[in-house]
Amino acid sequence: MADEARKKEIYEKLRTGVIQYDEDACREGAQEAVSEGLDANEAIFDGLVSGMEEVGRLFEAQEYFVPEILMCADALYAGLDILKPHCKQMDLGVKGSVVIGTVEGDVHDIGKNLVKMMFDVAGFTVYDLGRDVPLDKFVDEQLKTDSELVCLSAMMTTSMVGMPKVIEKIKAKNPNCMIMIGGAPTSKELADKWGADGYAEDASNALKEAIKMVAFLKKLRDEKIQKK
Amino acid sequence: MNSRERVLKLFKKEAIDRVPCFSGMGNITETGINKLGYRFAGIHLDAKQMAETAATTYKLFGYECGVVPVDLCVEAEAMGCIINVYPHAEGILYPTIKEKLIHGEDDMDISVPKDLATRGRIPLLKEAIRLLKADIGDNVAVGSYVLGPFTLAGQIMELNDLLKLSFKKADKVAKLLDVMADALVIVAKEYEKAGVDYITVREMGATSDVLSPRVFKNLILPPLQKVIRAISGFSVLHICGKTNDIVTAMMEAGPTAISVEQKNDVAESRKKLGSDALIFGNFDPYNVLVSGTEDLVRSTMRKCIDDGVSAVWPGCDIWPTVPPQNMTAMIDEVKTYGGKK
Incomplete structure (x- = not known):
């Protein structure tokens, strides 16, 4: 087993690998973490995710733009693919499944894929419907998988307007399902108006919102169980 | 006029009676x-x-x-x-x-x-x-x-x-x-x-x-x-x-x-580019024109004009489900308020 200093060194390698979009460094760091018996979950969060948090900060500071983020995401996945099979039961206080996709009429999926990455990292089961997804498919998939969360993404204003229809249909069939909308043209006002439970303009907000929502859902269920 | x-005089930078209300992007309506x-x-x-x-x-x-x-x-x-x-x-x-x-x-x-x-x-x-x-x-x-x-x-x-x-x-x-x-x-x-x-x-x-x-x-x-x-x-x-x-x-x-579009601070852009530059914009065609009230449409048009746009023009395609009364309010406000300026 590696000592504290070595552990730190490996996590730092993963972290900077993500920040400097260095896929090889992330792969190497992940392999070292595995072969030296480090906790895979810890390596993901203290290494890869910590790096992604810094990337988010660099994006906000306008030092990084979308091309850099995409490259950082590739680096994160390079490490994640190696670490994931070694993960024990995730202990995030949440465990859930999510249906995600870009709504019909929109073929842009960069934002959706970044959000998906955050769910992958957090150990969610992700049902990715892809892009240009017919609205009813979200409703069907939610029912089929009984996912607690549905995420709808749109980059174009022109496709965003399909969202309220999906929200209404899912809520009619399954009022407890949480719905999150995201993408450049969406706003908190629209989310409120359309009855969505969360809203995220970008990937880092989406993860925070998602975890908040699943935790809330668990609380609701726990309360129900207690009443029985 | x-x-x-x-519109053509505006493009030629000749004197006009008021800012025009037009677009170079899609603007068909469901109506x-x-x-x-x-x-x-x-x-x-x-x-x-x-x-x-x-x-x-x-x-x-x-x-x-x-x-x-x-x-x-x-x-x-x-x-x-x-x-x-x-x-x-x-x-x-x-x-x-x-x-x-x-x-x-x-x-x-x-x-x-x-x-x-x-x-x-x-x-x-x-x-x-x-x-x-x-x-x-x-x-x-x-x-x-x-x-x-x-x-x-x-x-x-x-x-x-x-x-x-x-x-x-x-x-x-x-x-x-x-x-x-x-x-x-x-x-x-x-x-x-x-x-x-x-x-x-x-x-x-x-x-x-x-x-x-x-x-x-x-x-x-x-x-x-x-x-x-x-x-x-x-x-x-x-x-x-x-x-x-x-x-x-x-x-x-x-x-x-x-x-x-609406994420641009036009007053700022105007300062940067000078009074002669033609800057078209910059209202939100969905959140203002489609889902906003007539009052919001009118106040937004006034803000565009006050910020110094050369033509009142949407930030993207006009979404076809725009309520007809909002289209009317948009054009009316540009004509009356723009005419006074």
Whole structure:
């Protein structure tokens, strides 16, 4: 087993690998973490995710733009693919499944894929419907998988307007399902108006919102169980 | 002074009585489509339906222009992509690209088809421009639009790959963008032959929310300049998102006017570019015009004028489900408030 200093060194390698979009460094760091018996979950969060948090900060500071983020995401996945099979039961206080996709009429999926990455990292089961997804498919998939969360993404204003229809249909069939909308043209006002439970303009907000929502859902269920 | 004279004089920087209220992007309304008894999915494929629908925004509301096409896939389709017009959709779905032309970094070495001017819907568009011009061309300026080279490239190949390659293999992307520019020049010239008064170049994908100002200047600007310089009539360069950092570069591309959306601080842009520059914008066509109240529409128009726009013009396509009373309020407010200024 590696000592504290070595552990730190490996996590730092993963972290900077993500920040400097260095896929090889992330792969190497992940392999070292595995072969030296480090906790895979810890390596993901203290290494890869910590790096992604810094990337988010660099994006906000306008030092990084979308091309850099995409490259950082590739680096994160390079490490994640190696670490994931070694993960024990995730202990995030949440465990859930999510249906995600870009709504019909929109073929842009960069934002959706970044959000998906955050769910992958957090150990969610992700049902990715892809892009240009017919609205009813979200409703069907939610029912089929009984996912607690549905995420709808749109980059174009022109496709965003399909969202309220999906929200209404899912809520009619399954009022407890949480719905999150995201993408450049969406706003908190629209989310409120359309009855969505969360809203995220970008990937880092989406993860925070998602975890908040699943935790809330668990609380609701726990309360129900207690009443029985 | 009628609307046509007002808009053309504005482009020539001659004195006008008030700011015009028009657009260079799609502005058809469901009210117009329903009045004609057409279906949204059908108007993209029929020159007569397209032209007639485009004319209704002027005829019903007094909007000061006529613009075709309605969708954003004309150039990519002519280049060889397959589009989906969602023929069976109940509501309004804009056409998208179903099948791309470039599937990976290795197929980026493409050239412009020799017969581009007669491919896809380019002839249909020319016919629609002629019909629109014959119908309302004496009263309003008739416009059309082409995409910018980067935005077109993002339709022809995976945007995800294009963005990463802009960073990793900038020379390869620059070469592709130059081919895109050549294609767009051909399309723009065809539209000019058909008689448009102005062409808007929509480089939506190159917003500064996505790319750094440095990448914009090095990679995006040169092919954009090539397209804009080839337009012999009036041109407008539109870019979405937070454009305050690139408005000077946008002007350097050489358009007659620039078009910015609601995320641009126009008062700030005006300070930067001076009183002579033509800046069109910049209200939110969905959250204000479609889902806002008449009061919000009116106050937003006043704010655009107070901030110093040269023409009140939407930040994107006008979404067809716009309530008719909001269209009326928009135009009325620009006429009355703009007239006092």
